[in-house]
Amino acid sequence: MEKAVKIGRQTPSKGMHILITAFAACLMALVLFWGSARTVHAAGGLDLSTEYPGITITPGETLNITLTLSNASGSGLDADVAIASLPEGWEGYLQGGSYEVSRVYVPNGGEGTSLTLHLTVPDALEEGTYDVVVDASASAEIQDSLTLSFQVNEVNAGAGSFTTEYPEQEGTAGTTFSFSTTLINNGLSAQSYSLSSNAPSGWQVSFTPSDGTASVAGIDVESSTSQGLTVEVVPPQNVEAGEYDISCSAVSASETLTTDLKVVITGTYGISLSTPDGRLSFDAHANDDSSVTLNITNTGNVDLQNVSLNSSLPSGWTVTYNVEDNVIDSIPAGSTAEVIATVTPGSDAITGDYVATFTAETDEASSSAEFRVSVKTQTVWGLVAVLIILCVVGGLVYVFRKYGRR
Numbered sequence: 001m002e003k004a005v006k007i008g009r010q011t012p013s014k015g016m017h018i019l020i021t022a023f024a025a026c027l028m029a030l031v032l033f034w035g036s037a038r039t040v041h042a043a044g045g046l047d048l049s050t051e052y053p054g055i056t057i058t059p060g061e062t063l064n065i066t067l068t069l070s071n072a073s074g075s076g077l078d079a080d081v082a083i084a085s086l087p088e089g090w091e092g093y094l095q096g097g098s099y100e101v102s103r104v105y106v107p108n109g110g111e112g113t114s115l116t117l118h119l120t121v122p123d124a125l126e127e128g129t130y131d132v133v134v135d136a137s138a139s140a141e142i143q144d145s146l147t148l149s150f151q152v153n154e155v156n157a158g159a160g161s162f163t164t165e166y167p168e169q170e171g172t173a174g175t176t177f178s179f180s181t182t183l184i185n186n187g188l189s190a191q192s193y194s195l196s197s198n199a200p201s202g203w204q205v206s207f208t209p210s211d212g213t214a215s216v217a218g219i220d221v222e223s224s225t226s227q228g229l230t231v232e233v234v235p236p237q238n239v240e241a242g243e244y245d246i247s248c249s250a251v252s253a254s255e256t257l258t259t260d261l262k263v264v265i266t267g268t269y270g271i272s273l274s275t276p277d278g279r280l281s282f283d284a285h286a287n288d289d290s291s292v293t294l295n296i297t298n299t300g301n302v303d304l305q306n307v308s309l310n311s312s313l314p315s316g317w318t319v320t321y322n323v324e325d326n327v328i329d330s331i332p333a334g335s336t337a338e339v340i341a342t343v344t345p346g347s348d349a350i351t352g353d354y355v356a357t358f359t360a361e362t363d364e365a366s367s368s369a370e371f372r373v374s375v376k377t378q379t380v381w382g383l384v385a386v387l388i389i390l391c392v393v394g395g396l397v398y399v400f401r402k403y404g405r406r
Contacts, residue, residue, distance in 0.1 A: 045073035045142035046106065048134060050117075054149040058186055060254060063119040067094075067146065069104065069136050070112030077138045079106050081115065084145065085133035089122040092132065106138075117148075125152045160186045160221075162250045162257035164231075170264040173241075173301045177233040177263050180210075183250050185221040193250040193257070194218045195229075200244060202236040207248075219250075233263055238334050240301050241267045269364035270299030271307070271331075276338075281372040287347035292371065294339045296360045298331040304362050305330050309339060312357040316346025319356075328360075349375045 047070045057063065071077060080103050083092050093100050095116040106113045117134060130150045137143035164181040171177060185191050195218055197205040206215035210228030221227045231248055243264050250257045274280075274295050284290035298304045307328040311319045322340045331337050343356060352375055359368040 045077070046071060046079060046136050046138060046144040047112075048136045048144045048146040050146065050148065053146070054151065056151045057121055059121060059125040059152070060123040061121045061187070063117075063121065065117040065119070065148065067115040067117055067134065068112045069106050069115060069144075070110075071106040071108050073138075073142055074108060076105065076107045077142070078103055079136045079138045079142075081134070081136050083117070083132065084135040085131065086119075087130040087132070090119060090130070090132070092117060092119040094118075094134070121150075127152055160184050160191075160250075160255060160257055162248070162259040164259055164261065167260060168262040168264065170266060172266055172268040173235060173239045174237055174268070175235070177235075179231040179233070179261055181229045181231055181248070181259055182226050183219070183221060183229055183257065184226045185223060187223055187254065190220055190222045191252040191254065192218060192220045193252045195248070195250055197231075197246055197248045199233065199246045202239070203244070203246070204232075204234040205246065205248070206232045208232065231261065233261065235263065235265060238301060239265055240333065241265050265301065267302040268300045269302065269304070269362070271304060271360055271362065271365045271367045272297045272299050273358060273360045273367040273369045280369055281374070282343075283374045283376060284343060284345050285376055286345050286349040288344065290343050290345075290373075292341050292343065294341055294358060294360075295336050296328065296331060296339060296367075297336040298333055300365065301333050303330055303332050304365070307331055307337070307360055307362050309341075310359045310361070311341070312359075313343070314346070314349070314354050314356070316348065317354075317356070318344045343373065345373070345375050351376055 048067060049070070050065060050067050052065070069079060069081065071079075081094055082102060083094065086092055095101065095118060096104050096113070101115070104113050104115065117132075119132065128151075130152065132148045132150065134146045134148070135143070136145075161184045162181065163184075164179050166179070169177045169179070183193065195207045195216065199205045207217070207219075208215045208230045209219060210230060215232075219227060219229070233246060235244070243262060246261045246263065248259050248261060274297070276293055276295055282290060282292045294309075296307060296309075307330075309321050309323070309326045309328070313319060320342045322342075328337050328339065341358065345354070354373045354375060356371045356373050357368055358371065359366060361367070
């Protein structure tokens with residue numbers, strides 16, 4: 001009996017104690033591992049990224065940025081996506097496939113789900129850095145956030161430019177004016193510019209690349225580069241003196257650039273002496289008046305004042321004009337004055353061709369024209385010959401009347 005009681009009070013054996021201890025340690029390790037696995041799942045389930053999280057932009061741009069949302073949670077899940085923060089005046093949305101989206105399915109592992117962030121940048125921005133924040137969340141524990149930084153610096157804070165170093169030139173009518181200009185594209189992509197001007201009617205304006213020989217109506221300019229252009233301006237021949245403003249434009253899909261040019265036309269003096277039909281010859285007789293009409297044309301762009309008429313004639317010849325003191329008071333620009341010159345060859349002029357020169361001149365311009373004058377002399381023998389012929393004819397008439405019927 002006593003032996004039995006002794007056996008019932010025995011403590012566990014040493015082997016059993018070790019086994020219980022090992023089991024408890026394993027159970028604790030399993031709990032810790034499971035808890036640790038759940039923590040990793042919550043912290044690293046989603047990852048929102050882009051290849052270029054910091055870029056430089058220009059005002060007025062439309063941006064399309066590719067984002068990637070990957071999942072390492074261990075199983076596929078749905079995630080809410082949204083633009084959490086936009087600078088003032090900016091607009092944007094997220095696109096998945098062909099749709100604007102606010103929730104996407106993200107499979108576990110692999111390349112993840114692709115999204116496109118569309119942003120519209122205001123036309124006017126100050127220099128600085130602008131942040132856009134995008135959030136992705138499947139739960140309070142499984143989420144991620146991406147911040148994209150956009151830099152606007154002094155170079156690209158404004159649009160492109162169309163400039164010239166010397167915007168004003170001066171010359172006479174008939175001058176061809178050439179302006180060297182520079183067209184700069186400050187955008188992030190190439191742009192195609194259409195070239196034009198608002199020149200006055202009758203003026204011709206052409207654009208030629210500095211590295212070319214032919215004029216163009218449009219030109220492509222790569223991103224962040226410049227293109228030299230020669231602007232050639234040709235005024236009309238009879239343009240009046242004065243100042244003329246010419247605005248040239250370079251227009252692309254995203255901007256309109258202009259440069260203002262000025263052409264100053266100075267006074268141009270010109271005069272031309274001719275006849276209404278262009279003939280520079282006439283007939284005359286010795287000691288007899290012959291008239292010739294002269295056209296004096298103002299070929300300049302300013303009025304001519306006090307146009308004097310002069311001549312160079314053979315010795316003994318005289319000339320008079322139907323204007324007082326042989327002076328035309330005024331000839332407006334582009335107009336023609338008609339003058340009649342009366343030429344009288346000398347009494348001793350014999351039959352033949354002579355040269356007479358007429359000149360119209362002012363203090364600023366002059367013009368001369370040489371005329372061939374054919375002199376035909378009336379002699380006594382000519383009159384005698386006419387009388388003899390008349391006498392012969394009269395005699396024949398008399399003879400036929402008297403003896404014609406016999």
